[in-house]
Amino acid sequence: MILYGKVVKLRPIEQEDLEMLRELANDPWYEKMIVGWSFPISQKDQEEWYKEYKCNDKMIRYIIETEEDGAVGMIGLRDIDWKNGSASGGGMRIARKGLRTKGIATDAWMTQLKYAFNELRLNRVNGSAIDYNKASLRVTEKVGFKVEGVQRQAIFKNGTYHDVILLGVLKEDYEEVIAKTGYWDEDK
Numbered sequence: 649m650i651l652y653g654k655v656v657k658l659r660p661i662e663q664e665d666l667e668m669l670r671e672l673a674n675d676p677w678y679e680k681m682i683v684g685w686s687f688p689i690s691q692k693d694q695e696e697w698y699k700e701y702k703c704n705d706k707m708i709r710y711i712i713e714t715e716e717d718g719a720v721g722m723i724g725l726r727d728i729d730w731k732n733g734s735a736s737g738g739g740m741r742i743a744r745k746g747l748r749t750k751g752i753a754t755d756a757w758m759t760q761l762k763y764a765f766n767e768l769r770l771n772r773v774n775g776s777a778i779d780y781n782k783a784s785l786r787v788t789e790k791v792g793f794k795v796e797g798v799q800r801q802a803i804f805k806n807g808t809y810h811d812v813i814l815l816g817v818l819k820e821d822y823e824e825v826i827a828k829t830g831y832w833d834e835d836k
């Protein structure tokens with residue numbers, strides 16, 4: 649199902665998104681900001697990956713689209729654990745500098761959490777961020793994530809080790825955000 653937020657539409661990955669996704673995966677700035685890492689991805693590698701790619705009961709990936717700017721980034725859930733009602737957030741990226749700090753990632757997260765808690769019947773979503781990634785820490789805080797721990801020196805980037813902040817949001821945390829901010833009020 650396609651998900652609609654206040655400004656975003658979360659929809660499946662289409663062939664025409666591949667170039668943007670490849671650029672995101674190969675861009676050194678994103679590699680610096682994310683917890684994960686990858687070798688360079690060629691068009692051929694990516695096409696082979698896309699041939700096999702399907703959302704499944706363990707992982708959902710979305711393209712973030714806005715009416716004004718079209719495809720602007722990605723978000724998703726991975727490691728979905730149906731027994732314990734949990735999943736991890738994955739791959740949140742906003743593709744162009746000019747589109748950042750306009751609330752797009754916040755709306756994408758609120759939309760994804762609404763689906764996770766009210767449709768998939770999950771109870772918690774895990775997250776993590778490198779300690780210097782203030783934008784990611786701020787977005788996750790705004791949508792209800794709480795800091796649950798620190799993995800010291802867990803990530804090696806730019807010649808040095810960095811701590812990873814472990815985060816988690818429960819359904820009740822998300823509901824507290826809605827109650828406090830009236831986030832979805834105009835949808836009623």
Ligand SMILES: CC(C)(COP(=O)(O)OP(=O)(O)OC[C@H]1O[C@@H](n2cnc3c(N)ncnc32)[C@H](O)[C@@H]1OP(=O)(O)O)[C@@H](O)C(=O)NCCC(=O)NCCS
Nearest residue numbers: 681740741742748749750751752753754777782783784786
């Ligand atoms: C993290 C990211 C997705 C946020 O996207 P976005 O659409 O700009 O996020 P939003 O506009 O919804 O919110 C950003 C918040 O962070 C704040 N912020 C941004 N940069 C900041 C900084 N350097 N220091 C402190 N706060 C910062 C913004 O002011 C805003 O908070 P506010 O609404 O209280 O003012 C985007 O920066 C990105 O793509 N980063 C690279 C990939 C990445 O880090 N992914 C997360 C991996 S864990």
